Amino acid sequence: MLEIKNLHARIAEDETEILRGIDLTVKAGEVHAIMGPNGSGKSTLSYILAGKDDYEVTEGEILFNGVNLLELEPDERAAAGMFLAFQYPIEIPGVATMEFLKTAMNAQRKARGEDTLSIPDFMKRVKDAAAHLNVSMDMLKRPLNVGFSGGEKKRAEILQMSLLEPKLCVLDETDSGLDIDALRIVSDGVNKLRSPERAMVVITHYQRLLDHIVPDVVHVLSRGRIVKTGDKSLALELEKNGYADYVDAAA
Amino acid sequence: MNASAPIKNTQAEDDLIARFDAGRDQLAGSADVSARREAAVGQIRDRGLPHRRVEEYKYSDLRAFMKSAAPLAPKADVAAARDVLQATDCFSGLDRYRIVIANGDFQPELSDVEPLAAEGVSLTDFNELLSGPDGATNLAFPKTGPQDGTVALNTAFIQGGVALSVGEGKVVTKPVEVVHVASAEGAAVTRSRIDLAKGAQLRLLETFIGDTGDGELNAVFDYQVADGATLATTRLVVGNARSARLLTSIATLGADATFKSLGFIAGTRFARNQQFVNFTGENSEAKIYGVSMAGGEDLADQTLIVDHAVPHCNSREFFKTVLDGRAKGVYQGRINVAPHAQKTDGEMMTQALLLSEEAEMANKPELEIFADDVLCAHGATSGEIDEDLLFYLRARGIPEAEARTLLVLAFLSEAIEEFGEEYVTEGLEERVRDWLASH
Numbered sequence: 093m094l095e096i097k098n099l100h101a102r103i104a105e106d107e108t109e110i111l112r113g114i115d116l117t118v119k120a121g122e123v124h125a126i127m128g129p130n131g132s133g134k135s136t137l138s139y140i141l142a143g144k145d146d147y148e149v150t151e152g153e154i155l156f157n158g159v160n161l162l163e164l165e166p167d168e169r170a171a172a173g174m175f176l177a178f179q180y181p182i183e184i185p186g187v188a189t190m191e192f193l194k195t196a197m198n199a200q201r202k203a204r205g206e207d208t209l210s211i212p213d214f215m216k217r218v219k220d221a222a223a224h225l226n227v228s229m230d231m232l233k234r235p236l237n238v239g240f241s242g243g244e245k246k247r248a249e250i251l252q253m254s255l256l257e258p259k260l261c262v263l264d265e266t267d268s269g270l271d272i273d274a275l276r277i278v279s280d281g282v283n284k285l286r287s288p289e290r291a292m293v294v295i296t297h298y299q300r301l302l303d304h305i306v307p308d309v310v311h312v313l314s315r316g317r318i319v320k321t322g323d324k325s326l327a328l329e330l331e332k333n334g335y336a337d338y339v340d341a342a343a
Numbered sequence: 344m345n346a347s348a349p350i351k352n353t354q355a356e357d358d359l360i361a362r363f364d365a366g367r368d369q370l371a372g373s374a375d376v377s378a379r380r381e382a383a384v385g386q387i388r389d390r391g392l393p394h395r396r397v398e399e400y401k402y403s404d405l406r407a408f409m410k411s412a413a414p415l416a417p418k419a420d421v422a423a424a425r426d427v428l429q430a431t432d433c434f435s436g437l438d439r440y441r442i443v444i445a446n447g448d449f450q451p452e453l454s455d456v457e458p459l460a461a462e463g464v465s466l467t468d469f470n471e472l473l474s475g476p477d478g479a480t481n482l483a484f485p486k487t488g489p490q491d492g493t494v495a496l497n498t499a500f501i502q503g504g505v506a507l508s509v510g511e512g513k514v515v516t517k518p519v520e521v522v523h524v525a526s527a528e529g530a531a532v533t534r535s536r537i538d539l540a541k542g543a544q545l546r547l548l549e550t551f552i553g554d555t556g557d558g559e560l561n562a563v564f565d566y567q568v569a570d571g572a573t574l575a576t577t578r579l580v581v582g583n584a585r586s587a588r589l590l591t592s593i594a595t596l597g598a599d600a601t602f603k604s605l606g607f608i609a610g611t612r613f614a615r616n617q618q619f620v621n622f623t624g625e626n627s628e629a630k631i632y633g634v635s636m637a638g639g640e641d642l643a644d645q646t647l648i649v650d651h652a653v654p655h656c657n658s659r660e661f662f663k664t665v666l667d668g669r670a671k672g673v674y675q676g677r678i679n680v681a682p683h684a685q686k687t688d689g690e691m692m693t694q695a696l697l698l699s700e701e702a703e704m705a706n707k708p709e710l711e712i713f714a715d716d717v718l719c720a721h722g723a724t725s726g727e728i729d730e731d732l733l734f735y736l737r738a739r740g741i742p743e744a745e746a747r748t749l750l751v752l753a754f755l756s757e758a759i760e761e762f763g764e765e766y767v768t769e770g771l772e773e774r775v776r777d778w779l780a781s782h
């Protein structure tokens with residue numbers, strides 16, 4: 093599904109190198125966790141996958157189901173099945189949440205040559221997904237993410253993910269700012285989407301999320317490189333010993 | 344500079360003087376009206392069209408813009424006017440009454456005269472007022488003085504217009520559209536008077552359709568809002584006219600009155616929407632909104648003077664401008680608070696969204712406060728589309744052009760929503776989309 097080969101990337105503005113040779117292969121049906129200290133480049137990697145132009149790829153390539161991802165615009169990537177749940181979902185005043193959902197769903201359908209959703213069909217999908225994620229209709233009546241609490245924003249991201257039915261879900265610190273109950277709701281929402289056709293990359297700083305969303309593979313990212321790969325026991329080890337070993341190893 | 348030296352007239356000014364001399368006999372009005380017309384054209388001859396050294400026209404140099412002046416449009420052919428009306432509807436699907444002014448003249452046969460009469464609304468040809476005794480008493484001018492160049496240009500050439508009166512306590516059930524139609528090229532110059540008696544309520548739409556060619560459009564609306572009355576008016580200046588669009592409102596508000604207006608400008612080469620609002624009774628409220636969109640070489644000017652001459656009145660001014668290409672946006676807003684106008688509450692905000700680097704916004708909010716117990720504030724911002732917002736929308740699969748449209752609509756809809764006249768929202772949003780798709 094996703095093949096990242098020797099990816100080097102820098103900040104476009106000041107040319108600071110952030111990613112320094114990442115190799116990562118994720119197959120359909122797998123869940124990969126990426127853990128690592130703050131500032132190691134986790135969000136940068138997720139933004140590059142989604143197509144943010146603040147970053148410049150200087151070396152390497154990314155294949156998404158065989159297609160050169162770096163040649164696609166962000167909206168083309170989304171229509172091809174890429175979804176990023178943002179670490180910091182953005183508030184967009186003046187854009188109604190429902191209108192946004194409808195526009196996004198139909199834009200992707202159109203790009204894939206599918207029919208526009210009928211209003212009743214759309215409403216039903218939103219209501220079902222919202223009920224599972226404990227998202228109130230009142231929240232959906234507000235402008236996109238405006239006045240949502242941290243936890244509400246994260247739930248809204250997963251709601252969007254459920255509705256857009258992507259092939260690859262990249263979750264950037266979806267657990268941060270969630271209390272135990274919200275963490276369970278969000279994890280259940282994510283687990284519901286696990287399927288043999290879908291892959292997930294779960295970025296997190298803490299092991300706690302991985303008790304709920306159990307990964308097949310765990311990677312440690314440090315200073316822009318994957319410095320260790322293992323199974324879920326690696327996450328437990330990190331929880332106990334911290335990142336100190338890996339920070340030094342990468343230096 | 345008191346005694347001004349004679350100026351050298353421009354081609355357009357020469358044309359206007361010739362236009363006046365040629366049409367003098369056809370222009371309606373009693374002797375005092377004719378004298379006012381003469382004085383007005385004299386002002387154009389002696390001081391010229393308004394230009395950038397006149398403070399109020401600093402950013403909108405009409406004198407430089409008008410290279411020539413076309414003749415007045417000929418009397419309208421009713422069938423031709425009907426065709427234009429059928430081809431263009433700014434608020435399609437909206438249930439409303441309609442009043443038609445074609446080539447500067449009120450057209451009773453195209454207007455909903457009888458249904459309006461049944462609602463307590465009477466219509467009169469403005470020329471009848473001008474031709475009556477003391478016709479000139481019907482020629483309102485801004486309280487700040489009769490010298491405004493746009494109003495002078497109007498006074499000189501008024502072809503006609505409508506006088507609409509809503510009877511005491513009458514609440515007109517449907518919006519009323521006053522539509523200016525050009526069925527032939529040429530200048531269209533109109534005066535209209537909208538009178539709301541005590542406690543009356545009216546929702547007005549002002550639209551301008553058809554092609555005036557090189558002729559300017561100059562319309563002045565005089566709103567008289569009596570005690571306890573409510574007037575909401577939406578003015579739509581859209582379309583790619585190549586000649587000047589000059590619109591003026593002069594509102595006089597009694598006590599406990601409400602006046603709401605939204606001036607919408609989109610895709611017009613040179614548009615000035617100027618509003619003069621005067622509070623003459625206590626406990627009244629004025630809410631003035633503006634939405635401008637300009638691209639290419641367009642100029643969109645929203646100018647506003649609110650005079651708080653009496654205590655305990657509120658005004659709110661909220662203006663939004665979107666600029667692209669090398670367009671220029673102008674917001675000049677002044678709130679005057681007289682010494683005894685205590686407890687005035689005034690809040691003015693102007694915000695611009697610049698879609699290109701060459702576009703330019705002149706924001707000039709001003710407060711002139713001579714009372715001490717007032718609450719007045721103003722603010723101005725200019726910015727670009729937030730790239731992070733754009734990326735978020737695109738990351739969800741929304742193509743760039745559509746994402747930009749959503750963000751521009753979001754920016755403008757703040758003003759449209761606060762204006763709160765829901766029957767116009769859909770029509771205005773459609774005009775925003777039109778502009779974004781076509782400019």
Ligand SMILES: Nc1ncnc2c1ncn2[C@@H]1O[C@H](COP(=O)(O)OP(=O)(O)O)[C@@H](O)[C@H]1O
Pocket residue numbers: 103110128129130131132133134135136137146
């Ligand atoms: N757009 C940007 N401008 C400037 N610095 C950036 C930008 N994006 C990331 N960085 C820097 O790159 C490094 C990696 O950041 P990030 O990818 O957010 O790390 P993580 O998500 O692992 O905490 C940090 O030092 C951060 O400050």
Ligand SMILES: [Mg+2]
Pocket residue numbers: 134135136179264265
């Ligand atoms: Mg991060």
